[in-house]
Amino acid sequence: MSEDSEKEDYSDRTISDEDESDEDTFMKFVSEDIHQCALLTADSISDPFFPRTTQILLEYQLGRWVPRLRKPRDLYGVSSSGPLSPTRWPYHCEVVDEKVQHIDWTPSYPEPVYIPTGLEMEPLYPNSKEDTVVYLAEDAYKEPCFVYSRVGGNRTPLKQPVDNYDDTLMFEARFESGNLQKVVKVAEYEYQLTVRPDLFTNRHTQWYYFQVTNTQAGIVYRFTIINFTKPASLYNRGMRPLFYSEKEANTHNIGWQRIGDQIKYYRNNQGQDGRHCFSLTWTFQFPHNKDTCYFAHCYPYTYTNLQEYLSSINNDPVRSKFCKIRVLCHTIARNMVYVLTITSPLKNTDTRKRKAVILTARVHPGETNSSWIIKGFLDYILGDSSDAQLLRDTFIFKVVPMLNPDGVIVGNYRCSLAGQDLNRNYTSLLKESYPSVWYTRNMIRRLMEKREVILYCDLHGHSKKENIFMYGCDSSGRCKALYLQQRIFPLMLSKNCPDKFSFSACKFNIQKSKEGTGRVVMWKMGIRNSFTMEATFCGSTLGNKRGTHFNTKDLESMGYHFCDSLLDYCDPDRTKYYQCLKELEEMEKHINLEKVLDDSDTSLKEITLDLESSSRGSDSSESNDSQTDLLKLSSQIKNKKKHLKTKKERNSTVESHQNSREEEQETSAVYLHKYKEIQHILDTTQKPPS
Secondary structure (H helix, E strand, O other): OOOOOOOOOOOOOOOOHHHHHHHHHHHHHHHHOOOOOOEEEHHHHOOOOOOOOOOEEEEEEOOEEEEEEOOOOOOOOOOOOOOOOOOEEEOOOEOOOOOOOOOOOOOOOOOEOOOOOOOOOOOOOOOOOOOEEEEEOOOOOOOOOOOOEEEOOEOOOOOOOOOOOOOOOEEEOOOOOOOEEEEEEEEOOEEEEEEOOOOOOOOOOOOOEEEEEOOOEOOEEEEEEEEEOOOOOHHHHOOOOEEEEHHHHHHHOOOOEEOOEEEEEEEOOOOEOOEOOEEEEEEEEEOOOOOOEEEEOOOOOOHHHHHHHHHHHHOOOOHHHHEEEEEEEEOOOOOEEEEEEEOOOOOOOOOOOOEEEEEEEOOOOOOOHHHHHHHHHHHHHOOOOHHHHHHHHHEEEEEEOOOOHHHHHHOOOOOOOOOOOHHHOOOOOOOOOOHHHHHHHHHHHHHHHHOOEEEEEEEEEEOOOOOEEEEEOOOOOOOHHHHHHOOHHHHHHHHHOOOOEOOOOOEEOOOHHHOOOHHHHHHHHOOOOEEEEEEEOOEEOOHHHEOEEOOHHHHHHHHHHHHHHHHHHOOOOOHHHHHHHHHHHHHHHHHHHHHHHOOOOOOHHHHHHHHHOOOHHHOHHHOOOHHHHHHHHHHHHHHHHHHOOOHHHHOOOHHHHOOOHHHHHHHHHHHHHHHHHHHHHHHHHHOOOO
């Protein structure tokens, strides 16, 4: 059921496994003639007195068939009394029967990034007919576009190109979120892999997740994925692939680990259609013989993982009181998009209007790190701490934890089954093609009619930059106060999480290509604090985390820091708010000043114009005399140099600012040099003509 009031059309719903099993059960009972209470659908016996339907069941009682209605499906998709809604795939997708599960585990020490030696190989394998194809998924392009879905996808028996295992690794990726297309054995212990592009596109080869069996311990294997399309990658900056061993999990309780040697990301000669492709290669030794192992680009978080997590909330008598789970809409494959409403129950005497906070994630299915942040947020906001209770008492939270379940299920990196990037279509009116973003936008619009939405944040993963940071929208053309105000929450977040969140990496602008994103559309709808939070696939360059990968607990902790910063932002004691505002004003002055000083070819007239167009705090608009402006500029440098904030200081807590004298002295030396340059210009302009 959609949260939107419009009646939803279910006429295209295909028959589920449950429906089909009724007919099989009846035929079994009829043939054996041993059961007195069998169930079947009216369609099963072709009874002319009953319409063709799967909602009417016929129960055999006292020698005759008695019709009754099927028990209604759970209204909200998660039920304490039955299984989860089955996962639906495009009908042609091959899917293995066994369910893939991984344990939740955190390394006891930070995992360092890879340091290149300079000796890494660039294996370029010529195409040879003697190479052995060891894995080949069914052609994903037998249909030009999405046609229809079914539970379990294609149910024909799965095939493998190789039957004789001997010492050959066996690969599999026909499970939820897997996306391997082809594997070729190019040498005794070397394998060339091709990942599948997003379904119904020929692009977006970034995410990978696959299984390897028939392993041999102590052998150095090389894996090379040959069809990446991005020229730049975090693998060039030390990121390692993720590895999971079932034997390690069962015997030592060890889960996903960062692994690999000889890691290199490089351009290859596999380009097609005038486009170049890029390869990722690494070597690795498996820890056990005959093990079942997995490799992944980032920590997997599937649609089934989400459904199980939501079921645990729904079954919890405490959390379910203040977290209501509803179905926002259905995707084009008929999978459910969930929306969570989190707040303390309103009392009859409580007439105050609670403000709203909105979080969304996984509009890009391969950005699994966003799901781990959402999980951390939900773990905290649904917890029993006094701060969590205060947040629930103060706000109404709307959370859409997985906007693109279809893409998550089939292992896409960026697109939905419409073959489009949903995060470029928030302005679209095509509800049938982009239901999740259409209903999300509609839900937010209706919410804004009832109460103020103080913050919207869409969570993403970033493939080129380290750390965690935010993108906001530029209000400089509207109001100076808004221009600084929308930077306060990210600045607070950087202070509360200085070893993960980088304020200096945040950007606040609107590119034309981003006008259809959730961040921009919600901002134009009137939400002043509208952000995209980007979490790296790699790790941190800040503080104690510098040079290490983020693990799942690091990502989950961002959910807590988000809540902590929200409390700071809305604290009735506005001390922290105004401290951040003042710091942002100082940053703005220094940025404008550095723009002037860094341009050695700028004329005095241009300097004057820049000063007149800078922030009002500079007081430079009071005079048009160039020498007076330069003298004021010189005076500003003298007066401000003791109060400049370094990058390290800006990323620290408020308390540490009071004890950071050494950094200020180091910074002042730089500005003293700038001051001398300006003084030299003044002396030159004031020198009387000879």
